[in-house]
Amino acid sequence: MMSANNLVGLAVAAVSRSRYAFCKFTSANDAGSTGAHQAGYYIPKSAWPVMFDCPGQKGENKDRNITIKWQDTFETESRFIYYGRGTRNEYRLTRFGRGFPFLTDDNVGDLFILCQIEPNYYEAYVLSADDDIDSFLGAIGISPTETNGLISMQQITPNPExxxxxxxxxxxxxxxxxxxxxxxxxxxxxxxxxxxxxxxxxxxxxxxxxxxxxxxxxxxxxxxxxxxxxxxxxxxxxxxxxxxxxxxxxxxxxxxxxxxxxxxxxxxxxxxxNHLRFETQVITEEHKKPDFIFPDGESYHNFEFPADDLIFLGAKTTCKDRWRQILNEADRIPVKHLFTLQQGISKNQLTEMYRENVCLVVPEPYKTFFDPTFRDRILSLKQFTDSVRRIQHIS
Missing domain, CATH: 3.40.91.80 (Restriction Endonuclease)
Structure with missing residues (x-):
């Protein structure tokens, strides 16, 4: 069985020798968890060069058959398709064969990487562990916010500003x-x-x-x-x-x-x-150090201070594996808020998180990457700061 480090290295090497490369976090829509009419990787319009020689034209469908080697172990005969007829205007990668292992609900939140090696031959990698995802993003020089698009290997991303x-x-x-x-x-x-x-x-x-x-x-x-x-x-x-x-x-x-x-x-x-009162790295029980305590450590350790006015927030760029680390970091605060840049988490893990009283906080644009049944329970950063402002009576 291939080690995780080898898999990351192979993915980085594939990007470096590719004509075009693309990556995204697998969404609930990709895996078919939303009840969409067709499972398959949704590819944003800006990434059309990794699929076709020219962008799709509204009013027409077009497709292209390709070979993809996954994880450097097995191949699929797959298809890029552009849906331009009727109300649709989208690109997808489909056809993976029976038993394909990377589009289940548990894969939501995995990082999918697609590299065009030859005109009709691609290599693809799927990374699940947080450390593997961080290593890959660090190696190619992009942040989690720069996924869901074509990968540039330039040292400094050109910026028009x-x-x-x-x-x-x-x-x-x-x-x-x-x-x-x-x-x-x-x-x-x-x-x-x-x-x-x-x-x-x-x-x-x-x-x-x-x-x-x-x-x-x-x-x-x-x-x-x-x-x-x-x-x-x-x-x-x-x-x-x-x-x-x-x-x-x-x-x-x-x-x-x-x-x-x-x-x-x-x-x-x-x-x-936002004029919020907060403190970082407060020492709590068993020398734990939560990322943020609102309003401060002194209030946390003062048992006359109302527990309902204490707020915990952990911060993790990716949290698919790491979210459990926050559960025992502040015993006085039963609900643990967790901010993450992860773009999608499986329904099973979300269910477990909320069973453990973990409330996710994500950037508002990232909510669409999560299963629709959980979106109302996931807070945006503004919703979180507004909630703290109300508790702290900040107008």
């Missing part, structure tokens, strides 16, 4: 090493807000889109630092393969460790703009 990149250059010249993670996040927020003339009122009204924009901006800034700081060493070359592998692992580990801390820093920025 020239002012942001001008501000990046002003920051880069000040450093000969990576800034601390909190400073990197702060710089990204400042650059984005200056370029787009964002103020606290905007952050209060649109925290979901603001958070996603900050995360994308910081990842662009981080890759700019990578390009500056790693290029001299890469240009000098490496004496042997082991030295190259060691250096590559250092790069990947820095990417992975930054991502989780980055999310916490940006959430703190949203909460501060």
């Amino acid at each position: 020239d002012l942001i990149h001008q501000l990046f250059q002003e920051i880069l010249v000040q450093y000969d090493q990576f800034p601390a993670t909190n400073m990197m996040a702060q710089y990204a927020r400042e650059c984005y807000m200056r370029a787009h003339h964002i103020n606290d009122e905007v952050l209060q009204n649109n925290p979901d889109t603001s958070l996603l924009a900050w995360i994308n901006t910081e990842y662009d800034l981080f890759k700019a630092f990578e390009n500056k700081l790693y290029s001299p060493e890469i240009s000098r070359g490496f004496g042997n393969v082991e030295a190259l592998i060691t250096y590559s692992n250092q790069i990947l580990n820095r990417r992975k460790s930054r991502a989780g801390k980055s999310l916490e820093h940006h959430l703190s920025g949203i909460f501060t703009a």
